Amino acid sequence: MRPNERAMNEDLQLLEANRRFYQALSDLDLAAMEEIWLHEPWVSCIHPGWPVLHGWPGVLESWQDIFANTVRQRVEPSQVAVRVFGEVGWVSCEEHVSIPTETGETVYVAVVNNVFVITDSGWKIILHHSSPMPIEMDESPPPQVH
Amino acid sequence: MRPNERAMNEDLQLLEANRRFYQALSDLDLAAMEEIWLHEPWVSCIHPGWPVLHGWPGVLESWQDIFANTVRQRVEPSQVAVRVFGEVGWVSCEEHVSIPTETGETVYVAVVNNVFVITDSGWKIILHHSSPMPIEMDESPPPQVH
Numbered sequence: 377m378r379p380n381e382r383a384m385n386e387d388l389q390l391l392e393a394n395r396r397f398y399q400a401l402s403d404l405d406l407a408a409m410e411e412i413w414l415h416e417p418w419v420s421c422i423h424p425g426w427p428v429l430h431g432w433p434g435v436l437e438s439w440q441d442i443f444a445n446t447v448r449q450r451v452e453p454s455q456v457a458v459r460v461f462g463e464v465g466w467v468s469c470e471e472h473v474s475i476p477t478e479t480g481e482t483v484y485v486a487v488v489n490n491v492f493v494i495t496d497s498g499w500k501i502i503l504h505h506s507s508p509m510p511i512e513m514d515e516s517p518p519p520q521v522h
Numbered sequence: 523m524r525p526n527e528r529a530m531n532e533d534l535q536l537l538e539a540n541r542r543f544y545q546a547l548s549d550l551d552l553a554a555m556e557e558i559w560l561h562e563p564w565v566s567c568i569h570p571g572w573p574v575l576h577g578w579p580g581v582l583e584s585w586q587d588i589f590a591n592t593v594r595q596r597v598e599p600s601q602v603a604v605r606v607f608g609e610v611g612w613v614s615c616e617e618h619v620s621i622p623t624e625t626g627e628t629v630y631v632a633v634v635n636n637v638f639v640i641t642d643s644g645w646k647i648i649l650h651h652s653s654p655m656p657i658e659m660d661e662s663p664p665p666q667v668h
Contacts, residue, residue, distance in 0.1 A: 418605060420614055420635075425656050428614070428633045430603075457576075459564060461639060462608040466649065468566055468574065487574045489566075489635065489651050493607060503612065505635050507653030510571050 383460065390458045390465040393492055393499035398471070401451040404443045410436065414493060414500035422505045424486050435504075450474040453488075465492040465499055471506060485509040529606065536604045536611040539638055539645035544617070547597040550589045556582065560639060560646035568651045570632050581650075596620040599634075611638040611645055617652060631655040 393412060400408035413419060415432040422428050423442070429435050456469040471486040491503035539558060546554035559565060561578040568574050569588070575581050599615040606612075613636040621628045637649035 418603070420603075422633055422635075422653065424653075427656055428601075428616075455574075457564070457566075461610045464607045464610040464612075466610075466637065468649075470574075487568055489568075489637075489649060491612065491635075491637065503614075503635060505651050505653070507568065507570075507651070510573055 386460045386465070387458050390460060390467060390492060390499050391456065393465075393501075394453065394456065394458070394467045394469070394490060397490065397501060397504075398451050398453050402449065404446055404449070406439060406443055409439050409443075412501055414495065414502050416502070419502045420505075421503070422507070424506050424508045446475070448476055463494045465494065466490075467492070470509065532606045532611070533604050536606060536613060536638060536645050537602065539611070539647075540599065540602065540604070540613045540615070540636060543636065543647060543650075544597050544599050548595065550592055550595070552585060552589055555585050555589075558647055560641065560648050562648070565648045566651075567649070568653070570652050570654045592621070594622055609640045611640065612636075613638070616655065 396408065397412050399405070400412060413432065413435065417431040419432050419435060420428060420430055421435040421438060423438060426438070429438055450473070452472045452474075453469040454472060456467060459466045467490040469488050469490070471488050473484050473486070475482045485508075486506045487509050488506045489503070490501055490505075492499040493502050494500075542554065543558050545551070546558060559578065559581065563577040565578050565581060566574060566576055567581040567584060569584060572584070575584055596619070598618045598620075600618060602613060602615040604611065604613050613634075615634050615636070617632040617634050619630050619632070631654075632652045633655050634652045635649070636647055636651075638645040639648050640646075
């Protein structure tokens with residue numbers, strides 16, 4: 377395989393791994409969620425508005441809690457960008473989360489970075505950092521914040 | 523150099539690069555901030571409450587805006603964890619930002635992931651994702667959020 381083909385192949389596999397993560401989220405499928413993460417004490421996860429979770433046991437527990445408290449949701453990534461550096465893959469995207477309500481549905485958007493490492497079983501997530509997308513985007517960003 | 527020594531050396535260099543980033547922030551030193559970032563169209567930055575910034579020109583402009591609108595601040599990282607995967611370095615930490623006011627100082631805390639790549643001039647930032655630390659941490663995390 378030529379270098380360009382290899383790179384394209386890696387990108388596609390990384391995209392596919394990221395797609396599986398969002399499929400697991402939409403399906404509230406804990407087994408699929410477990411499958412896509414690396415089970416190490418140093419993996420990390422930040423859900424919007426949550427403290428940092430360090431280590432697979434805590435990350436797993438958070439998905440169990442979220443799935444147990446969610447009846448139905450649809451989570452669609454957009455603006456997906458991928459980049460592979462050797463054994464590490466970086467995906468940035470937006471998450472559009474739709475949750476049905478009695479009167480329609482609630483939609484919110486988060487900005488996300490997912491970091492994967494390649495293993496013998498494919499790309500596995502080591503970091504998920506999701507934070508709320510600002511609702512109003514002003515031309516002049518707020519000062520004294522970084 | 524033995525593998526363990528090499529790994530320790532890489533970790534220390536990554537920690538030092540991360541320290542320089544926070545020193546640039548505290549000093550409002552734009553040249554030092556430019557020095558620590560990779561100047562590529564695919565680098566990315568999320569300041570708390572901001573939309574995603576893609577590409578070095580937009581990232582640079584955000585630091586220019588922040589530094590122009592900040593008289594003085596002290597930014598101290600804590601809970602710093604580093605991990606090197608070949609050419610990629612990942613730093614997770616908390617940022618404690620202290621901004622002097624007329625009556626004392628305002629302090630806020632953000633949770634952060636910084637991703638670096640190694641170059642001929644050392645570790646350079648390719649991703650800075652900073653989001654607000656929740657003010658109150660409840661035992662039971664909020665449902666239907668991820």
